[in-house]
Amino acid sequence: MSTATYKVTGMTCNGCATKVKNQISTVAGVSSVDVELATGHVTVTTESPIDNAVIMDTIEETGYEVVLV
Template sequence: MSTYKVSGMTCGGCAGKVKDEIGKVAGVSSVAVELATGQVTVTSDGPLDDAEIRNAVEEIGYEVVGG
């Protein structure tokens, strides 16, 4: 399980887009988004490539901050 902080999410639709896009990354089994804090928790079947998660988030116009 990995946790990321995503900036730019302002509504449930934004959170849904982030969840859907990260869910497409190979190996991801579930994604939970906490809109109020920007925290995104990703569960996977194996090790995650942080660069792939960042790319997925940036592709739809948001940003992974920190870490």
């Protein structure tokens, strides 16, 4: 398993957090997603290493800015 944490800006409510979590969950190989709305941190656990760009692109496609922590 592999884990990466991202800082997502622009999430202002639980709906935003749910939208991000649901989108990331559709990426093949993702086993869990934890979104901490208060800090903007999103922790993604995958079954095997996934290119961070894939996760980051997915988050950006939902309308939010993201950087790897």
